[in-house]
Amino acid sequence: MQAVEFRRFGGPEVLELVDRPDPHPGPGQVRIAVRAAGINASDWKKRQGAMDQELPQALGHEAAGVVDELGAGVTDVAVGDHVFGFSAASGAQAELTVLSHYAPMPPSLSFVEAAALPAAVETAARALDQLGIDGTILINGASGSVGSAAVQLAVARGARVIGTGSPASHDYLRSLGAEPVAYGPGLKDRVGPVDRALDIAGSGVLPELIDLAGGAEHVITVADPGAERHGVRFSRGDAGRALYVLHEIGGITVPVGRTFPLAEVADAHRVGEAGGVRGKLVLVVGR
Structure with a gap:
């Protein structure tokens, strides 16, 4: 072969x-x-x-x-x-x-x-499970494959979801049930306080996400290698959960x-x- x-x-x-x-x-x-x-x-x-x-x-x-x-x-x-x-x-x-x-x-x-x-949904589900769903969650980098899976899973679990993305992605994010906001400086002014933040993009905004979510313990990243110096958890793959996630996929x-x-x-x-x-x-x- x-x-x-x-x-x-x-x-x-x-x-x-x-x-x-x-x-x-x-x-x-x-x-x-x-x-x-x-x-x-x-x-x-x-x-x-x-x-x-x-x-x-x-x-x-x-x-x-x-x-x-x-x-x-x-x-x-x-x-x-x-x-x-x-x-x-x-x-x-x-x-x-x-x-x-x-x-x-x-x-x-x-x-x-x-x-x-498989990889997108497993990553999103694992990170959300580790983060916990509580009130309003901000997903940084919501329009890509992992981000869009995270939006759908969080909405299905009853969260209010705010998702960052380029202006061209905003209609798509709305169709998934998220409230879209633009990337870039001044994110805090556009979003306001949130209960949890999930970083998919790894775009160097962990300090802002920590501020928005009220502490590093309320933030998880799957993409920022500098997570440890900010006190943020880095979510890593869990093969043991993979089969469970695959069988639970429905409509995503x-x-x-x-x-x-x-x-x-x-x-x-x-x-x-x-x-x-x-x-x-x-x-x-x-x-």
Whole structure:
């Protein structure tokens, strides 16, 4: 099978499609013929050498596709079922991958839409669970894939949600149930006090969010590496919750910004690193 891999750190040009042995599922896992795989910022951070120093590396942690092999003890899905979920290890951007956490695809979603969900929804749900839902919550960076999932989850849990975003995203944020506000200086004057703040964008506004929420204990970030010096919790991945989140997804969508064929993964990285595309980037694999 073909898979995305890099054998040295560098720019998008180091990415290549290589032939790798077909993977096989372990107990409780399934293998899928991948139809779509999500791209995340962690992919280009790994490619740059900012994360995980191992070489060579395969890429991709989330995918949707058709079950074609079952691991021992799997009884909840069958060969031919459409599922989505998290790969057992890096390697979802490939023709075949093994999913360690999976769930049946909601029938209303395409493969591309389903592949965009796992990482965004798991990140949003985990951060909101750690933060707690209490009164009014400000979500900084509300219009992207993680932010929009967080808005939908917080609204569904009864919160009043204020979401920061560019003016072009405000109608979209209103459609999700959020009250949109613009990025930039003077956020406190535009928003006023809130009960909780969730930082998705990592745009250096933690001091303002702490002030707005009445203390660092009421703020969580999933993106700002300087969280510790501000006394703010940094929410990290929890594979143990991933399966629960996948099964609980209902009616949540995240915007898909662009799709690319698997062979054009380098172009996808260039677009993602340049910014400017609102929504998830997804690789389309196979038919």
